[in-house]
Amino acid sequence: xxxxxxVCYLFGRAGFDRAAQGILGAGRRLADSLGEKLRAAVLGPxxxxxxxxxxxxxxTVVLAEDAPLEEYHPENFLTALATICNQLQPTAVxxxxxxxxxxxxxxxxxxxxxxxxxxxxxxxxxxxxLRVTRGVYGGKATAVIALCRSPGVVWVxxxxxAPADPTGRPAGxxxxxxxxxxxxxxxxxxxxHVEAKxxxxxxEARLIVSGGRGLGGPEPFKELQALAKAMGAQMxxxxxACDAGWVPPSWxxxxxxxxxxxxxxxxxxxxxxxxxxxxxxxxxxICAINRDPDAPIFKHCRFGLVExxxxxxxxxxxxxxxxx
Amino acid sequence: MNIVVCIKQILDPEIxxxxxxxDSVKCEAERGSANLVTxxxxxxxxxxxxxxREAQGGKITAISCGPEGAEDVxxxxxxxxxxxxxxxxxxxxxxxxxxxxxxxxxGIRKIGPFxxxxxxxxxxxxxxGQTGGLLAEELQxxxxxxxxxxxxxxxxxxxxxxxxxxxxWELLESATPLVITITNHEKNVPRIPKTRDVMQSYRKPLVxxxxxxxxxxxxxxxxxxxxxxxxxxxxxxxxEFISGDTLEAKIDAFAHRVTDCMRSM
Ligand SMILES: Cc1cc2nc3c(=O)[nH]c(=O)nc-3n(C[C@H](O)[C@H](O)[C@H](O)COP(=O)(O)OP(=O)(O)OC[C@H]3O[C@@H](n4cnc5c(N)ncnc54)[C@H](O)[C@@H]3O)c2cc1C
Ligand SMILES: Nc1ncnc2c1ncn2[C@@H]1O[C@H](COP(=O)(O)O)[C@@H](O)[C@H]1O
Numbered sequence: 001x002x003x004x005x006x007v008c009y010l011f012g013r014a015g016f017d018r019a020a021q022g023i024l025g026a027g028r029r030l031a032d033s034l035g036e037k038l039r040a041a042v043l044g045p046x047x048x049x050x051x052x053x054x055x056x057x058x059x060t061v062v063l064a065e066d067a068p069l070e071e072y073h074p075e076n077f078l079t080a081l082a083t084i085c086n087q088l089q090p091t092a093v094x095x096x097x098x099x100x101x102x103x104x105x106x107x108x109x110x111x112x113x114x115x116x117x118x119x120x121x122x123x124x125x126x127x128x129x130l131r132v133t134r135g136v137y138g139g140k141a142t143a144v145i146a147l148c149r150s151p152g153v154v155w156v157x158x159x160x161x162a163p164a165d166p167t168g169r170p171a172g173x174x175x176x177x178x179x180x181x182x183x184x185x186x187x188x189x190x191x192x193h194v195e196a197k198x199x200x201x202x203x204e205a206r207l208i209v210s211g212g213r214g215l216g217g218p219e220p221f222k223e224l225q226a227l228a229k230a231m232g233a234q235m236x237x238x239x240x241a242c243d244a245g246w247v248p249p250s251w252x253x254x255x256x257x258x259x260x261x262x263x264x265x266x267x268x269x270x271x272x273x274x275x276x277x278x279x280x281x282x283x284x285x286i287c288a289i290n291r292d293p294d295a296p297i298f299k300h301c302r303f304g305l306v307e308x309x310x311x312x313x314x315x316x317x318x319x320x321x322x323x324x
Numbered sequence: 325m326n327i328v329v330c331i332k333q334i335l336d337p338e339i340x341x342x343x344x345x346x347d348s349v350k351c352e353a354e355r356g357s358a359n360l361v362t363x364x365x366x367x368x369x370x371x372x373x374x375x376x377r378e379a380q381g382g383k384i385t386a387i388s389c390g391p392e393g394a395e396d397v398x399x400x401x402x403x404x405x406x407x408x409x410x411x412x413x414x415x416x417x418x419x420x421x422x423x424x425x426x427x428x429x430x431g432i433r434k435i436g437p438f439x440x441x442x443x444x445x446x447x448x449x450x451x452x453g454q455t456g457g458l459l460a461e462e463l464q465x466x467x468x469x470x471x472x473x474x475x476x477x478x479x480x481x482x483x484x485x486x487x488x489x490x491x492x493w494e495l496l497e498s499a500t501p502l503v504i505t506i507t508n509h510e511k512n513v514p515r516i517p518k519t520r521d522v523m524q525s526y527r528k529p530l531v532x533x534x535x536x537x538x539x540x541x542x543x544x545x546x547x548x549x550x551x552x553x554x555x556x557x558x559x560x561x562x563x564e565f566i567s568g569d570t571l572e573a574k575i576d577a578f579a580h581r582v583t584d585c586m587r588s589m
Contacts, residue, residue, distance in 0.1 A: 074466070074467065074468065074469070075466055098490050099469070099470050099488065099489050099490050100489070102453065102469070102470075103457060103467070103469035103470070103505075105454075105457070106421070106453075106454035106456075106457035106458050106461075107457040107458070107460060107461050107467065109458075110422070110457070110458055110461035110462075111461065115422070115548045115549050116421075116454055117549065118446075118451070118452060118453045118454065119451065119453070131552060134451075135451075136449070136450050136451055136554070137335070137337070137344065137346075137353055137449055137450075137451075138337045138448060138451070140341050140344045140556065141344070141346050141353065141554055141555065141556050141557070142553075142554070142555055142556070142557045143351070143450075143551050143552075143553065143554045144551070144552045144553035144554075145549050145550070145551060145552065146549060146550050146551075146552040147548075147549050148546070148547055148548060148549055148550065149547075149548060184466070185499075186466050186498055186499040186502075187466045187468070187496055187497070187498045187499075187502075188496065188497045188498075189494060189495075189496055190484065190494075190495040190496060190497050191494065191495045192489075192492075192494040192495075193492040193493050193494065194491045194492045195491060195492040197491075201490075201491075206589055207586065207589075231582070231586070239508065242508070242510070243508055243509070243510055243513055244510060245510030245511075248492075249472070249488050249493075249507075249508075249509060250488070250489075250490065250491060250492060255451065256365075256445065256446065256507065256508070258490075263585060263586075263588075263589045264582065264585045264586065264589075266582070273338070274341050275337065275448075285585050286561075287578075287581065287582070287585075289578075293565070296340065296341065298563045298565075299560055299561065299563065300560075300561055300563075301561060301563040302561060302563070302564065302581075303563065303564040303565075303566060303578070303581045304563050304564070304565055304566065305565075305566045305574060305575075305578045306565060307571070307574065311571060312571075312575055312578070315572070315575045316575055316578065316579055316582075319575065319576065319579040320579055320582060320583065
């Protein structure tokens with residue numbers, strides 16, 4: 001089989017956000033290294049910014065806007081993406097690390113007869129095979145996975161990927177596809193709930209205040225929230241705090257939570273398990289308040305304070321609100 | 325409802341980084357003195373199944389693919405009152421997710437008709453996060469990922485599933501049979517088995533099948549992917565511990581470091 005090209009999958013409704021830019025950047029570099037073309041496959045309604053942004057980086061932009069793609073639906077999106085990829089016969093398909101893309105990737109690989117890999121920090125082509133670098137064992141080790149089948153379907157840490165420089169590149173050609181997609185009858189989306197949250201998404205926050213099990217309950221999170229507000233920071237939490245029901249699951253940062261990359265990440269009463277660190281590896285500065293000087297979190301900190309958070313959070317908020 | 329829960333045995337993911345070693349030649353983690361445990365998301369999945377059975381009735385079969393020792397995680401599932409347990413014996417240490425999904429699919433078909441297969445969102449060792457999706461494709465049924473619970477539906481032959489998204493949650497309804505991948509949530513924190521039930525679990529029947537019995541060729545264990553390299557990344561930051569004569573002075577110094585960071589943004 002003659003395989004060629006790299007396909008980047010983009011979710012139309014997400015727009016031309018940092019994740020889309022990262023996926024296209026990773027795709028562009030991979031396509032260039034193979035001497036192949038880059039195709040962007042946009043599913044669902046795409047706004048002008050996304051179409052133009054994708055055109056600036058990709059050689060072609062395929063827009064699939066069939067009615068069943070109006071809103072995300074796992075089976076419909078999977079069928080549509082598999083149909084497009086079957087036409088394009090790519091070497092590689094790159095997706096982002098949003099939960100929708102994560103669920104599509106392995107099933108897409110199966111339908112295309114390829115191999116999938118998850119949570120890639122690097123994707124390279126070597127001797128006709130894709131090699132994917134990723135954290136394993138909760139971030140305690142790094143593995144390079146060689147994908148034996150083609151195409152390689154990989155979801156990448158989208159926001160950690162550098163965008164491509166579009167300078168001097170002719171705008172990619174836009175193709176509008178009608179797939180004639182039949183809506184799946186088996187699965188229905190009954191309702192969709194978006195949590196009210198002020199400001200930018202956690203993944204794009206520049207300052208994050210995060211709390212852990214050591215806070216002991218939901219009440220102290222309110223104090224942390226006051227501190228976060230004084231700093232203009234977003235709130236996050238460890239899995240232990242989410243599992244306890246103190247804060248919503250969408251606050252969880254780590255291996256199985258959000259991957260964040262702020263300028264400053266302040267971990268309060270978080271021990272710093274490797275699975276938590278996996279979500280903050282791209283933070284520029286990590287600092288912590290923990291009463292245990294041996295807490296593993298300090299191994300990742302630029303600076304830290306060994307104290308009971310109860311004595312610190314209130315006064316710290318007062319000092320930081322005066323500064324700003 | 326017939327519910328199948330897929331359970332994987334893994335190296336204890338909670339062992340501290342300083343005690344963790346890998347064999348870079350075999351591309352495997354070293355066992356050392358670490359325990360082998362049930363993958364946490366499989367425990368969340370079993371808990372979800374148990375709660376559904378308590379409310380709606382039904383039958384739970386636990387299945388695992390692994391070496392003889394993986395019997396332990398199935399005994400634990402039996403102690404938690406899973407009705408049946410099946411171990412598919414496979415000695416290949418780094419079997420890829422497609423091999424595992426094909427093996428589990430063959431096992432599930434041999435068990436009999438099912439309404440829902442519950443798997444964890446990912447395994448705490450290799451974190452592939454693929455088995456659920458691949459299993460759905462093998463069984464040719466829909467798949468709902470990152471679910472936190474399973475609810476009955478007013479329609480017959482269907483279930484409702486609440487699942488987490490990046491910005492909140494959504495409620496889906498699906499015809500059965502289907503595959504569901506389970507994530508952690510405050511409501512599916514696994515229960516602890518009673519000592520008496522742990523003892524009794526050793527007297528319950530546990531079925532063992534070989535790969536050959538399921539028509540699976542062990543030489544295909546890495547035809548989807550293989551681990552080419554495994555190593556421990558070196559990265560340690562020197563932490564400056566904030567000192568000071570009084571608590572006030574320490575907080576002040578800490579606040580200064582924070583504002584320095586904020587200014588240089
Ligand atoms: C497969 C898998 C995936 C996982 N994914 C994630 C993930 O995505 N995100 C995640 O966070 N975890 C994840 N975990 C869980 C992870 O291993 C840890 O269990 C978890 O991060 C611990 O949360 P914690 O630090 O809040 O709690 P603990 O480890 O209990 O730490 C609490 C800390 O608070 C400190 N403390 C207590 N009281 C005070 C006080 N008064 N003042 C100051 N400090 C105090 C203690 O010294 C301690 O360091 C995962 C685990 C597995 C197995
Ligand atoms: N060897 C196995 N035996 C039983 N279930 C497994 C096995 N490997 C993976 N699974 C299931 O698939 C889930 C996700 O694992 P993975 O795709 O390997 O990250 C696990 O939580 C299990 O429910």
